[in-house]
Amino acid sequence: MSEGNHDVFHLGLNRSDLEGAEIALIPGDPGRVPKIATHLENARDLANTREYRSMLGFSGETPVLVMSTGIGGPSAAIAVEELALLGVKRFLRIGTTGAIQPHIEASDVVITTAAVRMDGASRHIAPQEYPAVADFHMVRRLVAAAERIGARYHLGVTASSDTFYQGQGRKDSFRKGFVHRELANKIEELQNLNVLSYEMEAGTVLTQTSAYGLGGACISGVLVNRTRAEFPDAAVIGETVLKTIQVAIASLKED
Structure with missing residues (x-):
């Protein structure tokens, strides 16, 4: 430096x-x-x-x-x-996620097209009506890369929550099952709206990059499907993270 x-x-x-x-x-x-x-x-x-x-x-x-x-x-x-x-000028978030749709398997990857803004930071950048959308060309490159290396992927909307426990409907927080009424049934609502998974940053990153005229995208490795389990299998974590990185790196080489 x-x-x-x-x-x-x-x-x-x-x-x-x-x-x-x-x-x-x-x-x-x-x-x-x-x-x-x-x-x-x-x-x-x-x-x-x-x-x-x-x-x-x-x-x-x-x-x-x-x-x-x-x-x-x-x-x-x-x-x-x-x-x-x-x-x-271009920001590619490489993260992990918890799936909430039953057809998504651990070790799959999710390529975010847009995010539900359950965060607070993005509201300081643009009003709530402003969409958190990914850059089309970056998404296209991620899809092409996933297909080229044979990674099973899902394309769609994810939800960005500011909190890991209450905001994502987890019942194992300190207050053992209590989630206030605005969030109590949120996971079921998101499932019915065909939201694929929870993560914590895409809503902010995609709002910010879109508002600034920059490129933003997000690819996340699925560590767990929350319709079946809350905690990831340790053996799956390394494989999933590596696969997600490989797709992201491969997307840089797409024309």
Whole structure:
């Protein structure tokens, strides 16, 4: 990383650190950054501050930034804001998700076309009526990549919740089963609206990128189907994360 003052407040990065990168792969987990970067060429560390760990690599001659955003919309919104200030134009979230439709299996991938905005951060960017939609061209590339490598995928709407427990209808929180009335039957409502899964960042990222005239997309590995289980099989996690990364990286090579 270059010395001197940083160009943005939180990320520990200068514009020159990115070497002209206009695409960012943004997982939530800092530990997932090197797992993604290993699929790029000549990857190197940039910074590691707060929840934002960053590395730079190349897909052919194209510089690609990999940077974690932490959990949830507020920290993801900071990441998108500051990376946009540094010249990034396309944001591909690589995450995990819990399916709520019975036909989706653990280890499948979900490619988000739009997100239900159950977050708070996106409301600071655009009014609630504004849709959280993915960039068509990025979605098309993800679909083509999944088909090329033989990954089973599902295309559709996901729900972005600010909370992992109450907002996603889990009954194993501290208050053992209590969810206030606005959320008590939310999972059934979303299932009936053909929402595929819960995650925590796409609503913010897609609202923000659309409102800013940037490109945004989200691919998530399915760790568990919540119509059958609440906790993922440990053996499935590594396989699912790897498959999701492979599809995301492969999408960079699509014309």
